[in-house]
Amino acid sequence: MTEIDILKSIAENLSERKSSAALNNYQVLCNNIKYVNNLFDFGVKSLSIIQGQVENTLKNDNLVKDELINSTKPLYYFRQIIPRILLNDISISEKFLAYTKPDNREGITVDNVGKLAKSFIDYNNLVTSARQFIDSMVADAYQMIIFDPKEMNYQVLLSLNSFNKYVTKSIRQALFNSEIESSLTEFEQLNFNQWSNSTITKCSHKTFAKKVDYIFSTLNITTENDLKEEIKNLFKFSSEFTHIGYVSTFFTSTSGDEVIFGDEISPYLPSTENFSELKYEILSTAINFFSKIYLPATIYCFRKIFKQDTFNIIEPSVVQINNKILTDFKTRNNQYYFFIKQGLIGSDETIPLTCMCQTTNNWKPPHDLTNIYCKNCGSKFNLLEIEGDPGYIITSNGPAKVIGSSAPDFDKLPVEKRIEILKKCEEARKQNE
Numbered sequence: 001m002t003e004i005d006i007l008k009s010i011a012e013n014l015s016e017r018k019s020s021a022a023l024n025n026y027q028v029l030c031n032n033i034k035y036v037n038n039l040f041d042f043g044v045k046s047l048s049i050i051q052g053q054v055e056n057t058l059k060n061d062n063l064v065k066d067e068l069i070n071s072t073k074p075l076y077y078f079r080q081i082i083p084r085i086l087l088n089d090i091s092i093s094e095k096f097l098a099y100t101k102p103d104n105r106e107g108i109t110v111d112n113v114g115k116l117a118k119s120f121i122d123y124n125n126l127v128t129s130a131r132q133f134i135d136s137m138v139a140d141a142y143q144m145i146i147f148d149p150k151e152m153n154y155q156v157l158l159s160l161n162s163f164n165k166y167v168t169k170s171i172r173q174a175l176f177n178s179e180i181e182s183s184l185t186e187f188e189q190l191n192f193n194q195w196s197n198s199t200i201t202k203c204s205h206k207t208f209a210k211k212v213d214y215i216f217s218t219l220n221i222t223t224e225n226d227l228k229e230e231i232k233n234l235f236k237f238s239s240e241f242t243h244i245g246y247v248s249t250f251f252t253s254t255s256g257d258e259v260i261f262g263d264e265i266s267p268y269l270p271s272t273e274n275f276s277e278l279k280y281e282i283l284s285t286a287i288n289f290f291s292k293i294y295l296p297a298t299i300y301c302f303r304k305i306f307k308q309d310t311f312n313i314i315e316p317s318v319v320q321i322n323n324k325i326l327t328d329f330k331t332r333n334n335q336y337y338f339f340i341k342q343g344l345i346g347s348d349e350t351i352p353l354t355c356m357c358q359t360t361n362n363w364k365p366p367h368d369l370t371n372i373y374c375k376n377c378g379s380k381f382n383l384l385e386i387e388g389d390p391g392y393i394i395t396s397n398g399p400a401k402v403i404g405s406s407a408p409d410f411d412k413l414p415v416e417k418r419i420e421i422l423k424k425c426e427e428a429r430k431q432n433e
């Protein structure tokens with residue numbers, strides 16, 4: 001291509017926005033956004049309880065490691081700093097949660113469907129809150145792991161230095177005491193090259209990407225390379241929005257006429273669906289980061305500051321939160337296999353498919369095999385046809401009733417029959433081991 005070809009493609013593509021439908025289903029997206037937002041909310045509230053416990057425990061000399069007891073030692077001050085970092089992260093996460101709630105579709109009709117339209121401000125708020133979340137949480141996880149006074153000084157003095165450039169007198173007076181003034185003066189006397197390596201400051205991993213690499217390698221996370229790239233990509237993508245890049249601004253600020261879509265809940269617009277798709281993607285990256293990287297970073301830090309006995313009490317509660325998030329999140333957009341009586345697919349019967357999330361999806365004829373999924377959790381269904389009427393199929397995960405079978409539901413079976421089936425499942429499980 002020549003430079004004119006390139007410029008032509010830009011002129012034509014970035015001047016007229018095409019209305020495009022998201023590939024995902026809007027109703028599923030809204031349900032999953034609600035589910036993951038709630039799950040994340042649980043994680044943040046639980047972290048808040050742990051923050052309180054950690055703050056109290058750190059006040060007790062008997063519970064912390066020796067190197068944190070003596071106030072002439074630098075690590076002593078982390079007893080105040082660590083709870084503050086956790087509190088900071090809780091506030092940032094709460095803001096992020098506020099911007100990643102599902103759309104409210106109550107009372108939406110064809111006349112007021114415009115309320116659901118998403119514009120520059122919505123996109124900018126969503127992506128900026130994601131940027132603040134990932135940026136700060138990575139920086140704080142880094143501090144909790146590297147656990148070095150000079151590294152901490154660098155991060156805080158850098159922030160203080162910028163803040164001080166423009167802040168009003170009254171805020172300055174309310175916030176800065178003489179000790180912090182002197183610290184800042186000391187920092188200002190360093191030349192720029194000394195900032196990251198001086199007698200009072202240090203920064204061994206300056207960029208976001210280098211901090212991410214350091215966190216992954218120190219926590220010894222070797223199986224999550226996709227997540228590592230995803231975090232870095234979210235950072236770059238959000239830079240585009242936060243710094244008002246051409247593409248993001250164009251994409252979100254041009255309002256064209258939109259066609260109106262609809263499902264069984266209400267009408268909606270393509271821009272609403274596109275926005276939800278992005279919101280869900282960001283939420284997924286964030287909750288993965290929170291459970292797989294951030295919480296393990298707190299554990300890493302707690303191991304450094306608490307005596308073994310104390311650590312043994314705190315660690316299980318963090319692990320428990322983590323396990324719940326990971327297990328519950330896995331139920332979204334899953335793949336499930338169901339057994340179905342042969343002859344049912346293609347018949348004129350509506351087939352009830354009850355998902356693992358307890359939602360019954362009524363699959364109407366003509367049965368379209370290319371697109372069977374749960375409207376609630378987005379999980380895909382794979383159907384295995386079974387000849388005759390066997391009632392139950394024994395699997396290592398438990399008994400599975402064949403869809404369309406004349407057998408009664410499992411809880412309606414006589415007790416002895418239930419025990420017999422469960423014994424067979426137990427045998428199947430042992431064989432699988």
Ligand SMILES: [Zn+2]
Nearest residue numbers: 355357374377
């Ligand atoms: Zn489901």
